[in-house]
Amino acid sequence: MTPDTQNPLQSLDVWEEDVLTRYPEPFTKAKDDYRNYDEPGRDTVREFYRLNHTYQTYDFVLAKEQEYLKFDKKEMPVWQAFDFLNTLVDDSDPDTDLDQWQHLLQTSEAIRADGHPDWFVLVGLMHDMGKVLCLFGEPQWAVVGDTFPVGCAHSDSIVYPEYFDANPDAKDERYNTKYGVYEPNCGLRNVHMSWGHDEYVYQMMKDSLPEEGLYMLRYHSFYAQHREHAYDHLMDEHDHKMFEWVKKFNPYDLYSKVPTPPNWKELRPYYEELVAKYLPGTLKF
Numbered sequence: 498m499t500p501d502t503q504n505p506l507q508s509l510d511v512w513e514e515d516v517l518t519r520y521p522e523p524f525t526k527a528k529d530d531y532r533n534y535d536e537p538g539r540d541t542v543r544e545f546y547r548l549n550h551t552y553q554t555y556d557f558v559l560a561k562e563q564e565y566l567k568f569d570k571k572e573m574p575v576w577q578a579f580d581f582l583n584t585l586v587d588d589s590d591p592d593t594d595l596d597q598w599q600h601l602l603q604t605s606e607a608i609r610a611d612g613h614p615d616w617f618v619l620v621g622l623m624h625d626m627g628k629v630l631c632l633f634g635e636p637q638w639a640v641v642g643d644t645f646p647v648g649c650a651h652s653d654s655i656v657y658p659e660y661f662d663a664n665p666d667a668k669d670e671r672y673n674t675k676y677g678v679y680e681p682n683c684g685l686r687n688v689h690m691s692w693g694h695d696e697y698v699y700q701m702m703k704d705s706l707p708e709e710g711l712y713m714l715r716y717h718s719f720y721a722q723h724r725e726h727a728y729d730h731l732m733d734e735h736d737h738k739m740f741e742w743v744k745k746f747n748p749y750d751l752y753s754k755v756p757t758p759p760n761w762k763e764l765r766p767y768y769e770e771l772v773a774k775y776l777p778g779t780l781k782f
């Protein structure tokens with residue numbers, strides 16, 4: 498495959514816009530008529546999901562975990578890491594799309610405005626840092642997209658479930674039953690999720706933030722659970738408690754876009770202090 502066929506989206510934001518069409522309001526299930534929004538302009542989104550659902554196999558995920566969770570690729574001070582993430586510019590329309598940094602800052606500012614604890618604000622600021630995977634050469638379908646458990650049956654509540662027919666795991670009896678390689682209610686910490694920016698940033702931050710914040714990072718794209726409740730059978734009591742926080746985070750991710758960018762010059766001292774309070778001097782990638 499050439500790079501272009503691997504990356505059908507004009508920008509990563511197109512996936513997020515699509516999620517917004519599916520979930521125009523907080524805390525609700527997908528709009529029934531969501532698929533009626535299918536239009537030629539959205540074909541790239543369908544193609545993106547076709548690739549994601551076809552190639553995110555159990556073996557693929559384990560291989561990516563091996564490759565990336567050694568964190569031996571790069572080491573950067575946090576503020577340099579934001580600059581690095583922001584080199585992720587694609588051919589999106591500069592008038593309508595925010596750069597990665599603006600999305601992070603607007604998310605964290607919306608959380609701060611609601612008076613949440615400072616670590617929650619930091620989650621907002623860091624939650625998409627894992628998108629640097631694109632800069633390490635990963636295709637869009639291995640960086641963004643709704644995440645889902647691998648190693649067990651794919652739920653029909655995952656967007657475009659029909660594309661899982663082409664996933665080899667769907668025909669593999671080790672992986673295609675309700676529980677697959679897992680035990681009932683074994684807890685999500687024992688479950689491998691499709692590979693992408695959520696798991697990567699969670700692993701990056703795992704020694705630096707309270708557990709509630711880590712759940713937000715790790716499962717923020719797991720719409721099949723936090724909106725559709727499709728994987729209760731793998732979760733334990735503790736997961737359910739922690740998912741209240743995942744749900745709390747989601748509206749800030751999806752609905753925090755504001756027309757006027759926050760004044761970074763004024764905000765900078767606050768964020769420098771916040772980052773210094775929780776994070777090590779450098780981040781490992």
Ligand SMILES: [Fe+2]
Pocket residue numbers: 624625694717718
């Ligand atoms: Fe994200």
Ligand SMILES: [Fe+2]
Pocket residue numbers: 600624625750
């Ligand atoms: Fe985000």
